[in-house]
Amino acid sequence: MVKSETLRLNRIFQALSDATRRAILRDLAKREKTVGQIAQPYRMSLAAVSKHLKILEAASLIHKEKRGSFYHLRLNPTAFTSVEQWLGFYQQFWETRLDALKNYLEQE
Amino acid sequence: MVKSETLRLNRIFQALSDATRRAILRDLAKREKTVGQIAQPYRMSLAAVSKHLKILEAASLIHKEKRGSFYHLRLNPTAFTSVEQWLGFYQQFWETRLDALKNYLEQE
DNA sequence: CTATCATTCAACCATATGGTTAAATCAGAA
């Protein structure tokens, strides 16, 4: 594994380890939003949400663009491919496991 | 999202956010190992590795079993399905994105 | 210009994290 990819995965998984940040991603999957719109459902301060967005952006999971006096946030779907690739390596293991289970059950 | 699944994902992603722990998972993918065998490639203390293993176990990414005076660790491949499922939701987005890119490139 | 609105930045705080070393546990060998 290349070092830069390691750091990239560190940042991505760390970003995803917080439930608020995962909820924000879900929210942005629907449509692009401003910081204020994103913050609205949460009880925490705007500054706290702003920090979460910065972490998501550093992990390249979202893209932030300033238009006028508003920042617009949107999902960066390609970033998810890093996780997809990382996970891909392990799929062979749980797939063979599930296949074994399936075979076992079908024997009955 | 159910709360318990949220906590489960918190633990899993947090566990995966550390490069040492991801390396341990890779290592265990090959075959089952003891704590000492796992620790051998790393410069850190055995106690530090022991902590990493506890975190991976709490995230249910590995299974730990004591046989005699050795603890044997192995991958728990089914735990990866949680990540798989979480990621699945976003695949529609980056897939349509990649399809769009593919179409664009094929136009040339 | 000036006031306002959206957002960030800075300073701060409590708790979590990832490491250390030293002591405790616990199974197997002598």
Add this chain to the structure above:
DNA sequence: TTCTGATTTAACCATATGGTTGAATGATAG
């Protein structure tokens, strides 16, 4: 029983994390 080896636990430390509040920035509306 006693010694040894494998591993965990405990206490500790420095830094990171996730939150707060209040001041700063920067674009828009009067």
